[in-house]
Amino acid sequence: MSSPSNAATAHWWQRGVVYQVYPRSFLDTNGDGIGDLRGLIARLPYLAWLGVDVVWVSPFYPSPMADFGYDVKNYTDVDPIFGDLGTFDELVATAKSHGIRIIVDFVPNHTSHEHPWFLAARTARTSDKRDFYVWADARPDGSPPNNWVSVFGGSAWQWDEATGQYYLHTFLPEQPDLNWRNPEVVAAMHEVMRFWLDRGVGGFRVDAPLPMMKDPAMRDNPPNPGRPTFHRPFGDYDTLIPLHNQGHPDIHGIFRGFRQVLEAYGREDPRVAIGEIYEFDWSAWASYYGVDLDELHMPFNFGLLGIAWKASAAARLVADIEASLPTGAWPNYVLGNHDEPRIASRLGSEARARVAMMLLLTLRGTPTLYYGDELGMPNVPIAPENARDPFEHRVPGLGVGRDPERTPMLWDASPNAGFCAPSATPWLPVGDAYTQRNVETLRADPRSILTLTRTLLILRRQIAALSGGTYRALVEGDDDGFVYLREAAGRRYLVALNFADTERTLTLTGVAEGTLLVSTYLDGGESLGDGGGSSAPRDLRTLRLRPDEGCIFELA
Known part of the structure; x- marks a missing residue:
């Protein structure tokens, strides 16, 4: 059983839920077809209603946009496409008034070639x-x-x-790598961090940090006979094991330096560093917390992105993460982001996406949501001639383009889904799903995936066991059923997930009765097997779950 986090002393980034906004695609307010910071400000009431606590804003810095903002020309300003520093300050202040913190992307490995x-x-x-x-x-x-x-x-x-x-250049030729072995680079980039911390950001999502430290001897990488390196093909990159071009042990000193910058802002208002760590050796992944928890507060855990949709695979991943965590470290889970196919498309159905949302929001650790996943937004097919992502252009034929998961947020059923004016042309197409799958429509539907997501976020905020309690698996070797307990302050909750598209009956030990709080069906659980309403205690020793159903019970 994993150790709990004391809710009274847990930091805001441990208690909260992170919501990633890709600003180009969130809301356009000036008619150019590109989302902007003013659009994010306008939708903060929606995010507060939804129940998120932290908004991570993808890059908005001045940029030639060779990689849509991850090629930074000026680290301490806002690209006019998105607004200006005054608008950013307004964003931070308005978010704070809604009880939301803003964290920003920090892109330390490389600059733009125009920097x-x-x-x-x-x-x-x-x-x-x-x-x-x-x-x-x-x-x-x-x-x-x-x-x-x-x-x-x-x-x-x-x-x-x-x-x-x-x-x-680890990425595009337009993105030359900085030399982090030069103390002047370290000092300059620490000043960049302070610039945004002084403006009130809650911290940083650190982009692609592992390549920052390479083998100083620049030795060749060995061939990779077992391609691919990651959970999806990467073309030429998969032909070699990235042994010498990233993750040199000296990276730990760089992370400690980041942490020292953050710690200088005091424990009364702690700031956070979350690293984009694509590492699936969990021992190596856990090392980036630091031996004394003095490096990244959380290295992103991308394990759920690539596993087969089987309960046993999810349970095994959670067990591996819990076993790898250094004492006192805080876990986290991710199911989608701007580089990965949308959950609903990746898993093949909204029903599975609902179960995935319950999984994400009931595990121990900080969850990160990607904008639109609360709607079950699918990938939008992009014709080759309309592809914008440089990855797709440079590695053709593998389907690695990230445009399908970066398409505009679906706000309503009006033309362009309310993302931009009907007379404007969105930078990427909105697709065909928007007429029914949009915030306005789903918000009015008591059984929609949006309603489910909000319900889960409310429960997570109200129930200490779901945000900071212990975790213990009850069923974890079954390909279809994953069942686990969350407990805090003497109150116990059981989460039961059916990964199969057929009905399953699970035999549970160590539990007796429980009251259903929510089913992914959002129907009061009428078909769970005992005929009772959602408020009636149920015998959980034999638990019947409908196809693709997840349930949360409070135990007696």
């Missing part, structure tokens, strides 16, 4: 900014310094004709 540092660095080898980036001579035959491959395909090295060296 003033890089423009200066490539003027001459003697430039005072030259060592802000990773440069290397060509091999004797003129080829790149080693075999490292870009995540977006092709060599990770770009030849710079003017200065006669290669520069490193």
